[in-house]
Amino acid sequence: MKSLWRMLEKKKKENGAHSIHLPDSLQDIHRDVIVIGAGMAGVLIAYYLKEQGKSVLILEADEPASGQTQGTTAKITSQHGLKYSTLIQGVGKRKARLYAQANEEAIAEFERLIRDKKIDCQFERVPAFLYTLQNKEALEKEAQAAAELGIDAYFTCETELLFPVEGAVCFRNQAQFSPLDFLKEISAELEIVEHAKVTKIRGNRVVTKRGILSADAIVVATHYPLLNVPGFYFLRQHQERSYMLALSGCRRLKGMYYGIDKNGRTLRQAGDYLLFGGNARRTGENENGGVYEQLLVAARQYFPECRELTRWSAQDCMPHDGIPFIGRYSVFTPNLYVATGFQKWGMTSSMIAALLLRDEICGIENPYEKLFSPRRLNFRASFGNLLRDVGISAKGLYKGAFHKSEKRGEYHRRSKRCAHMGCELTWNPDEQSWDCPCHGSRFAADGRLLDNPAKKGLAKKE
Ligand SMILES: Cc1cc2nc3c(=O)[nH]c(=O)nc-3n(C[C@H](O)[C@H](O)[C@H](O)COP(=O)(O)OP(=O)(O)OC[C@H]3O[C@@H](n4cnc5c(N)ncnc54)[C@H](O)[C@@H]3O)c2cc1C
Known part of the structure; x- marks a missing residue:
């Protein structure tokens, strides 16, 4: 099931540019910076570091933009759901204001870059609306919070939608674009090695099957971080x-x-097509299936004439305190950096990551370093989500262990264990995949790895 961007890209590919390929052996290659992962984050990070004169190489397990970026809706916004009322309550007004500023600046930087480089990616400034059919109060609060933080936002009950809303919050002057068209142009002069999966990082060395490389600084932009320890991002x-x-x-x-x-x-709107999505749920919690049909029924209620061109799904990392992790991977790894936890707002978050990591690696002060630092502790904002996640993981691990001891039973034939930490997987009938509710790894029906954090597919005996 291909995303709209992939379908449109395929039509254009015959005349398209491709990433640079190095020789098959990567042994002993050294660069100032190695970026792992060529999604929106990895490519932007590499681009801005190269602009500073650094020699940069991207190692990509598959092909550029073959991860979650190909499934994005590609809204470039500082409007991230009920973000600002929640942030003010959880981490306070000062940090909430910084978060808003960082995202507004990211939108402006996309616009500048696209204009200066004359990138044809259908970038356009458009308003972004939150809407509700039942909770007007929450949106009134969000409009007030956003306005207090300096965002150009207002509450309204009038929208162009074909159904009446109880209320809406409009953020003026947001943006949208075609992400793969953008990435193709921005990556044209970058060194990207495709099909070079990183299996280990040891100090300043990066291990792939095609050789061991080294770098002064290494950035993990693999969507879900590659290493469990240190960093403990799975918690x-x-x-x-x-x-x-x-x-x-x-x-x-x-x-x-x-x-x-x-x-x-x-x-x-994306050209002639309307993107219509939803039914978000924790990965591993779609055992009943039928989500696409539900979406289609909902779409036909409002657009009876509509025809489906394609359907797809994607996932993102949801940090407990609602703020991405961008910065040093851990206190024990001075040359290792990470960008993750984009909570389905990875366009501006990737741009923030690119500017912030450029500054950190080049020794330039950045006003957002502390806000996004993986070392931060926002206990009040995190606690509830942490408890819930620990509970779900403990349940998954327990079921996985039970599975192990029931090897011969019917239970074994109907269930599988995750290659990441051994949690019990659930079957997702819509995607025909085995999904992990603990940390979100996914596997095809034949056991092939689809999504991180697992590093390998399922063993045959599973
Ligand atoms: C349905 C949906 C809609 C969304 N809509 C929006 C939106 O409208 N606006 C918005 O701002 N955000 C949106 N997002 C979020 C956004 O799409 C993501 O946050 C963003 O694309 C993540 O980019 P990334 O570069 O971090 O990850 P990815 O695009 O997944 O890139 C990571 C790359 O790393 C590679 N990789 C992984 N492991 C290794 C390894 N071991 N070695 C080498 N390479 C490796 C992968 O192959 C992949 O190419 C949406 C998300 C979803 C799920």
Whole structure:
């Protein structure tokens, strides 16, 4: 199931540029910086470091943008759901203001870069709306919080949507684009080695099957961080999966929309198509299936004439305190950096990561370093989510262990254990995949690894 961006890209590929390939052996290659992962984050990080004169190499396990970036809705916004009322309550006004500023600056930097480099990626400034069918109060609060933090936002009950809303918050002057068109152009002059999966990092050395490379600084931009220890990111975030449709024959929308209610939808226009998504849930919690059909029924309620072009899903890391992790991987690894926890807002988060890591690696002061630092402790904002995640992981691990002792039973034939930490996997009928509710790894029906943090597929006996 291909995303809209992949389908459109395929049509153009015949005349498209490709990333630079190095010789098969990577042994003893040294660069100032090695970036692991060529998604939106990895490519932008490499781009800005190269601009500073660093020699940079990207190692990509598959092909550029073959991870979650190909499944994004690609709204470039500082509007991240009910973000600002939640942040003010959880981490205070000062940090919430910094978060808003960092994201607003990221939008502006996308615009500058795209304009200066004349990148044809359908970038356009459009308003972004949160909407509700039932919780007007929450949106009034969010509008007030956003305005207090200096965002150009207002509350309204009027939208162009075909259904009446109880309320909406409009952030003016946000943006949207075509992410793969953007990445293709921005990566044209970068050194990207495809099919070079990193299996280990040891000090300043990076291990792949094609050789061991070294760098003064290494950046992990693999969506879910590559190493369990140090860093312990598997204790600090979980993964959530969302489902998308690209529809034709719908009335065109001028703005971007995001519903805050349970089963709220995300909508935006992408050329002739309408992106219509939702049904977000923790990865591993779609055992009943039927989510695409539910989406289609909902879409037809509002756009009876619509036709489905394609459907797909993707997932993202949800940090406990609602703030991405960008900075030094851990206190024990001075030359290792990370960018993760984008909570389904990875366009601006990737840009923030690129500017912040550029500054950290080049020794330049950056006002957002502490806010995004993986070493921060936002106990009040994290505690509830931490407890919930620990509970879910403990249950998954317990079931996985039980599975091990029941090798001969019916139970064994119907279940599998994750190659990451041994949690019990659940079957996702919509994706025909085995998904892990603990940390979000995914495997194809034949056991092939689909999504991190597991590093390998399922053993045959599983
Ligand atoms: C349904 C959905 C809709 C979304 N919509 C939006 C939106 O509208 N706006 C927004 O801002 N954000 C959105 N997001 C979030 C955004 O898409 C992601 O946060 C972002 O694409 C993540 O980029 P990334 O570079 O971190 O990860 P990825 O794109 O996953 O890139 C990581 C790369 O690392 C590679 N890799 C992994 N392991 C290794 C290894 N061991 N060695 C080498 N390479 C490796 C992978 O192959 C992959 O190419 C959405 C997310 C979802 C799920």
